[in-house]
Every structure is written in C-alpha cells, then in structure tokens.
Amino acid sequence: MKTIVMPGNPSCQGCPHAIGLKALGLALEDFVLVIPAGCSTIIAGIHPKATLNVPVLHVPFASAPAVAAGISAAFKRENKKKNVVIWMGDGGADIGFATISGSAVRNDDIIVIVSDNEAYMNTGIQASGTTFWKAKTTTSPAGKREDRKDLAAIMLMHRVPYVATASVGYMNDFIKKLEKVKSIKGFRFIHLHSPCPPGWRFDSSKTVEIARMAVKCGAWILWEFDGKFNLSPASKPYKDKNKRKDLKDYLKMQGRFKGLSENEILEIEKAIDKQWKYIECFENI
Amino acid sequence: MKTIMTGNQAVAEAVKLSRTEVIAAYPITPQTVIVEKLAEMVDSGELDAEFIRVESEHSALASVYGSAVAGKRSFTATSSHGLLYMYEMVWWVANARVPLVMAVVTRTIGPPWNIHTDHTDILTMRDSGWIISMAENVQEAFDLTLQGFKISEELNLPFTAGMDAFQLSHTSEVVEILDQETADSFLPERRQCYVFGEENTTIGSLAPNECTAKLRKDTFETMLKADKTIDKVSKEYEEITGRNCGLIEEYRIDDAEYAVVMMGAWSGDAKDAIDELRKEGIPIGLLKLRYIRPIPQKRIEKVLEGREILVLDRDCSMGLGGIIGTELKSFMDDITNVIAGIGGVDVGVNELTKLFRKFSEDKLKDEVIFLEVI
Ligand SMILES: Cc1ncc(C[n+]2csc(CCOP(=O)(O)OP(=O)(O)O)c2C)c(N)n1
Ligand code: SF4
Ligand SMILES: [Mg+2]
Numbered sequence: 001m002k003t004i005v006m007p008g009n010p011s012c013q014g015c016p017h018a019i020g021l022k023a024l025g026l027a028l029e030d031f032v033l034v035i036p037a038g039c040s041t042i043i044a045g046i047h048p049k050a051t052l053n054v055p056v057l058h059v060p061f062a063s064a065p066a067v068a069a070g071i072s073a074a075f076k077r078e079n080k081k082k083n084v085v086i087w088m089g090d091g092g093a094d095i096g097f098a099t100i101s102g103s104a105v106r107n108d109d110i111i112v113i114v115s116d117n118e119a120y121m122n123t124g125i126q127a128s129g130t131t132f133w134k135a136k137t138t139t140s141p142a143g144k145r146e147d148r149k150d151l152a153a154i155m156l157m158h159r160v161p162y163v164a165t166a167s168v169g170y171m172n173d174f175i176k177k178l179e180k181v182k183s184i185k186g187f188r189f190i191h192l193h194s195p196c197p198p199g200w201r202f203d204s205s206k207t208v209e210i211a212r213m214a215v216k217c218g219a220w221i222l223w224e225f226d227g228k229f230n231l232s233p234a235s236k237p238y239k240d241k242n243k244r245k246d247l248k249d250y251l252k253m254q255g256r257f258k259g260l261s262e263n264e265i266l267e268i269e270k271a272i273d274k275q276w277k278y279i280e281c282f283e284n285i
Numbered sequence: 286m287k288t289i290m291t292g293n294q295a296v297a298e299a300v301k302l303s304r305t306e307v308i309a310a311y312p313i314t315p316q317t318v319i320v321e322k323l324a325e326m327v328d329s330g331e332l333d334a335e336f337i338r339v340e341s342e343h344s345a346l347a348s349v350y351g352s353a354v355a356g357k358r359s360f361t362a363t364s365s366h367g368l369l370y371m372y373e374m375v376w377w378v379a380n381a382r383v384p385l386v387m388a389v390v391t392r393t394i395g396p397p398w399n400i401h402t403d404h405t406d407i408l409t410m411r412d413s414g415w416i417i418s419m420a421e422n423v424q425e426a427f428d429l430t431l432q433g434f435k436i437s438e439e440l441n442l443p444f445t446a447g448m449d450a451f452q453l454s455h456t457s458e459v460v461e462i463l464d465q466e467t468a469d470s471f472l473p474e475r476r477q478c479y480v481f482g483e484e485n486t487t488i489g490s491l492a493p494n495e496c497t498a499k500l501r502k503d504t505f506e507t508m509l510k511a512d513k514t515i516d517k518v519s520k521e522y523e524e525i526t527g528r529n530c531g532l533i534e535e536y537r538i539d540d541a542e543y544a545v546v547m548m549g550a551w552s553g554d555a556k557d558a559i560d561e562l563r564k565e566g567i568p569i570g571l572l573k574l575r576y577i578r579p580i581p582q583k584r585i586e587k588v589l590e591g592r593e594i595l596v597l598d599r600d601c602s603m604g605l606g607g608i609i610g611t612e613l614k615s616f617m618d619d620i621t622n623v624i625a626g627i628g629g630v631d632v633g634v635n636e637l638t639k640l641f642r643k644f645s646e647d648k649l650k651d652e653v654i655f656l657e658v659i
Contacts (some may be wrong), residue, residue, distance in 0.1 A: 016654075032481070032482045034351075041490070041491060042489075042491065044487060044490055045489045045491070046490065046492065046493070047487075047490050047491065047492035047493065047496055050486075050487035050490060053481075053484060053485060054485060054486065055481060055482050055484065055485055055487075055488075056486075056487040056490070057354065057481050057487075057488050057489060058487070058488065058490050059347070059349075059350075059351075059377075059489070060373050060374065060377050062343060062373075063344070063374065063377075064349035065344075066309075066343070066345075066347035066351070067347045067348065067350055067351035068349045068351060069309075069311070069337050069339075069344075069348050069351065070307060070309065070337065070347070070348035070349055070350060070351025070352035070353070070354075070355070071352065071354070071355045071482065072351075072479065073307045073337060073348070073351075073357070074306070074307060074351070074352040074355030074356055075482070076333065076335060076356040076396065077306050077307070079358055080482075082482065094385065096343075098340055098341060098416050099340070099341070099344050099347070101340065102340025102341070102344055104340060105337060105340070106337065106339075108337075155536070158460035161631065185288035212362070216429075217528065235288060245320075248641040254529035263347060
C-alpha cells in the first residue's frame with residue numbers, strides 16, 4: 001500500500017482521475033502504469049517533475065493495450081511478477097477500440113482501467129461513445145442524440161477472466177475489485193465511472209456525491225464478472241426500480257443537462273431501464 | 286552454411302539467430318511469410334520468444350515498442366499500407382530512442398490495389414529518425430537484419446531492413462547463413478540507454494519545449510554520426526563473413542564518366558546493364574545506396590565528383606521529383622533524375638540498358654523524367 005498520487009499534481013479540483021488513481025496505490029503492490037493521451041497525461045506531471053510514484057510509460061492515444069502486451073511479454077521473459085496496468089479514458093477506449101479488443105482476444109496478462117468521464121475532456125469536452133444520453137458537449141451542443149455504448153458489456157462478451165464496473169463514489173468497492181484482480185492472470189478490465197466537474201458542469205466539491213447519485217438513480221450499475229456475474233452490493237437495491245432515486249435529481253445537479261424537456265428525460269429513463277434488462281440477462285447466465 | 290531461401294525466410298532466420306525475444310506482427314502481402322515463419326519457429330520451440338498475435342500494424346509496432354522499452358530484443362515486419370497504418374508509432378519509437386528492428390518489404394501504396402514493389406512506402410520513414418537500409422538481394426536482406434540489431438542497440442535508434450516485394454521477398458536465392466555460435470560472437474547481449482519498469486521513472490511525459498528541441502537535436506546529431514557506427518559494425522561483420530554491407534557500394538565507377546545512383550533489388554539488374562554497356566565501351570558505373578538514413582553526403586559527393594549523374598528513383602515526391610534525386614540535389618548540382626518502376630512496373634536489364642545508354646548519349650538532362658514504362 002502506498003500513496004501513488006503526490007500532492008501538488010495539476011489535476012482540476014475534484015478530479016475523478018486523481019481520486020481513482022489513489023485506489024491503485026492502495027490496492028496493488030508491484031505494478032507499472034501505462035497512460036495514453038488524455039487528462040491523466042497532464043495529471044502525471046511535467047518533466048522534470050512527476051506526480052505518480054510508480055513507473056509510468058506515456059504512450060500514443062490508441063496504443064495502450066498493445067504497448068502493455070509488449071511490456072507484459074518482456075516481464076514474462078524474466079519471470080517478473082509485476083502487474084502491467086493501463087489507466088486510460090473513454091476517448092482512449094473509442095480510438096483504441098480495436099486495440100482493447102485485440103488484447104482481450106489474446107487474453108494478454110494486463111489490467112485495463114477505463115476511467116470514464118463520459119467525454120474527451122483533455123481536448124475540451126467532446127462527445128465520446130460513452131457520453132451520457134442527451135448530454136451537451138462541444139460536439140453535441142444540442143445534447144447527444146445517439147445511444148451510448150456499454151463498454152464493460154462489450155468486454156464481457158470477449159470472455160475474458162475478469163470484467164467489472166466501478167465508481168469513484170464507491171472507493172471501497174473499487175479497491176476490493178482491484179485487490180481481487182491483482183492475482184488473476186490474463187486480461188482484466190474495469191470500467192470506472194468518473195464524474196468530471198468542469199466537463200459535466202458541477203461544483204468541484206461534488207464529484208463523489210454525483211458519482212453516488214449515478215448509482216442510486218440506476219444510471220451507473222456496479223457489477224463484477226470473475227467467472228460468475230454478480231451485481232455489486234452497492235447497486236443491488238436499485239434493481240428494484242421503485243428504490244431508485246429520482247433521475248431528475250441526478251440530471252439537475254449537472255450543467256450538461258440544462259434545459260432537458262420532460263420527453264427527453266423520459267427517453268433517458270427508458271434507456272436506463274433497458275440497461276437493467278441486460279443486467280438481468282447477464283445474471284441469469 | 287550455404288542454403289537456398291527467399292528474402293522473407295532469410296529475414297526470419299536472421300531474427301532467430303539474433304535471439305530476438307519478442308515478436309509482434311500483422312500479415313500483409315508480401316511480408317506475410319516472415320510473420321508465419323516466425324510464428325512457426327516460436328510454436329515449435331525452435332525460437333525461444335514471445336509471439337504477440339496483434340490485431341493491427343499500429344499494435345504490432347506498439348507491442349514491440351513496449352517489449353523493447355522494457356529491455357527485450359524485439360522485431361516486427363510490415364509493408365506499404367501496414368507501414369502507413371502504424372505511422373504514428375514509427376515516429377513515437379524513434380523519438381523515444383528505443384532500439385528495435387523492423388523489416389519493411391517495400392510495396393506500392395493504393396489505390397489501385399497493387400502488391401508489387403516501389404520504394405515510396407519505406408521513404409515515408411525518412412525524416413523520422415529510423416536507420417533505413419535497403420537490400421539488393423536475399424543475402425543482404427539477411428545480413429542487414431542481423432546487423433540491424435547491433436547498429437540499433439549501439440545508436441539507440443530503431444532500424445529498418447528494407448527489401449523489394451517479390452523480387453526479394455518471394456525469390457529464392459543462394460544465401461550464406463551464420464551458425465548460432467558465430468551470430469552470438471557478432472551480436473552481444475542487448476543494450477539500450479534506458480529500461481522501463483526498473484525504477485520509479487516516468488517516461489514520455491509532458492516536457493518543456495526546450496526539452497523536445499534538445500531531444501530532437503540529439504537524434505539529429507546521432508544520425509549525423511551514425512555512419513561511423515555502421516562502418517564499424519559492417520567491418521566487424523565483414524571480418525566474420527567476408528561480406529561488406531557498408532553504407533554504399535561502388536560498382537565499376539572508378540573510371541566511369543557516367544554514374545547511376547539507386548537502391549534496392551533493381552540495382553542487381555543495373556549492374557548487368559552496366560556490364561552490357563561497358564562491353565560497348567561506354568564508361569558507366571553504379572553507386573548503390575545501401576542506406577538512405579544516415580545518408581553519407583561526403584562519401585557520395587566524393588564518389589560522384591566530376592561524373593555525369595543519373596539518380597534512378599522507384600519512388601516519388603509529387604510535383605518535385607524522385608525522393609533520392611531530391612535528396613542528392615540538396616547537396617549536389619547537375620543531377621538528372623528519372624522516376625521509373627512505380628507500382629512494380631517491370632524494369633529489367635533490357636530496360637535499364639536502354640535507359641542508361643540514353644543517359645550516356647546525354648539525351649536525359651537535368652530534369653525530372655517520370656517514365657510509366659521504359
Ligand atoms: C491519434 C490522436 N488523436 C487525437 C489526439 C488528441 N487527444 C488527446 S487526449 C484526447 C481525448 C482524451 O479523452 P479521454 O480518453 O476520454 O480522456 P480524458 O481527457 O477525458 O480523461 C484527444 C482527442 C491524440 N493525442 N492522438
Ligand atoms: S477536466 Fe475533468 S478529468 Fe480532466 S483533469 Fe479536470 S476534472 Fe480531471
Ligand atoms: Mg474522457
């Protein structure tokens with residue numbers, strides 16, 4: 001256990017990546033980090049300073065799983081037990097989609113964490129494949145019209161040893177999952193929900209609150225597959241739609257949803273219900 | 286040991302003898318056999334290495350970047366569209382000063398789809414900081430690949446061994462292969478200027494502008510001096526094998542009034558054409574470039590001094606000229622530049638004899654000529 005994110009790093013206040021990265025230090029012992037382009041590139045610091053207290057290799061935007069596969073192969077040659085961990089954004093998962101898929105198919109011995117702030121934040125809030133329904137970004141100024149891809153479910157369909165979702169609002173759950181994956185061999189994937197204050201337009205003190213609200217209204221679902229599919233405890237109550245917090249409260253907290261019509265909110269609700277239907281199917285496999 | 290092999294097989298053999306530890310590659314005609322051969326060697330245990338079956342060329346070079354930066358001798362191979370697909374990584378690897386070797390089987394770029402040779406693909410790497418070599422025959426493809434690891438690791442620059450599609454990749458020739466012991470005596474254990482993962486270091490992070498400028502200047506200067514390393518390594522190799530693979534080769538040029546400059550497999554045909562013309566009493570010779578980076582300007586100038594010069598390019602910079610012709614014009618005057626053989630159009634001994642004769646009759650002069658067919 002060690003502090004890997006040093007004080008004075010250049011992340012925004014309330015940055016979800018900075019919160020999530022801390023969990024790595026708490027859960028994993030011997031590991032190296034691979035970081036493709038994104039906000040985390042900045043957070044890692046400007047030479048000659050470095051803010052992450054582990055070996056870090058910065059790599060091109062779409063390349064991280066492939067580079068990690070090479071590092072992992074090199075470590076294997078020396079019987080090194082170090083975990084190779086990728087910390088990437090949802091944008092990295094868009095442009096590097098084939099790269100992640102290829103790596104999963106090969107069952108490379110790596111841990112991939114996609115810290116999903118639901119847009120390309122580093123380039124100024126452009127919509128990504130996982131951008132929330134109707135969210136306003138600089139490339140969806142009227143609100144995102146398309147559906148969002150369910151990255152973790154897609155990775156699950158690669159039949160890899162481990163896939164889970166997590167949230168910076170539920171650090172214990174995230175740390176537990178990391179502790180579990182560190183001794184599993186093969187391709188391990190965690191999709192981390194990471195609310196971003198400037199990108200979603202909320203106050204920087206509210207990152208954790210918003211993250212928790214996403215789970216409580218059922219918009220983000222915590223689950224784990226380690227050979228068997230399980231809803232994580234924090235999400236279990238919200239399988240029952242009646243127990244879910246009001247979606248409107250979640251949306252109201254964020255500037256990116258300003259001016260949504262009742263109809264649009266209804267559409268989002270339907271999309272969330274559909275998401276839960278998939279989860280029920282997975283549970284029954 | 287003498288044996289018969291295609292260029293692709295010879296490259297795979299050299300990779301094996303180099304005790305390469307990690308290989309990642311994606312198939313593309315005409316390079317496919319290199320990938321298949323190495324996968325076979327790894328599967329059968331003939332080569333003790335990791336083979337990463339990547340899903341694209343971008344990932345092929347990304348994976349060997351990962352393994353090389355983590356300290357392992359690594360290899361990939363590609364061609365044409367594959368090279369362009371990995372272009373981001375081509376620059377990344379060079380700027381990161383990571384030693385590794387890549388074979389590029391030169392193939393024209395589409396459309397139209399066409400799997401035959403020209404050199405425009407490999408020359409897109411020209412400005413990136415890779416050492417770029419180009420073989421004339423299967424033997425050279427083998428020799429350059431093996432030497433590539435040593436040169437790359439001494440200079441901390443990636444190395445590419447180029448060879449022409451089909452003319453070398455798929456043509457069987459007699460080759461002399463080293464035994465493992467000899468290869469080991471030539472090629473020491475891998476060395477590199479830094480290894481990722483050993484200490485708590487951050488590599489490739491954001492840096493002040495001056496830092497980027499300093500690094501690029503350092504690569505620039507390393508490239509300027511790289512001729513010395515290639516001289517040294519090729520001499521060591523010559524002592525063992527009797528074969529010289531230096532930066533340039535001179536063929537019947539000492540007393541030549543007319544000098545042709547070119548690179549790649551068709552240089553072999555050019556030698557035959559020169560022999561023909563010599564029989565007719567035409568004083569013509571060849572300067573073959575075995576490397577395009579580093580480019581040995583002074584040596585080229587010295588060899589060509591006082592002669593009529595024809596640069597024959599199998600590649601093209603649109604609206605300007607052949608790429609090698611353009612390069613030579615940057616430090617020499619009075620150069621005639623002909624572009625030919627694009628898209629794999631056949632240019633054999635007869636065509637070259639015809640072309641060189643014209644050149645010796647002063648019928649090609651100081652301009653760029655683009656020949657679809659000769
Ligand atoms: C090939 C390539 N295209 C575009 C970019 C520009 N770029 C840098 S970071 C980024 C977006 C990153 O988004 P994400 O992965 O979601 O990370 P975030 O910044 O949101 O944490 C883009 C488009 C790049 N570096 N490389
Ligand atoms: S924009 Fe968002 S993700 Fe990026 S550094 Fe700021 S808070 Fe973190
Ligand atoms: Mg993002």
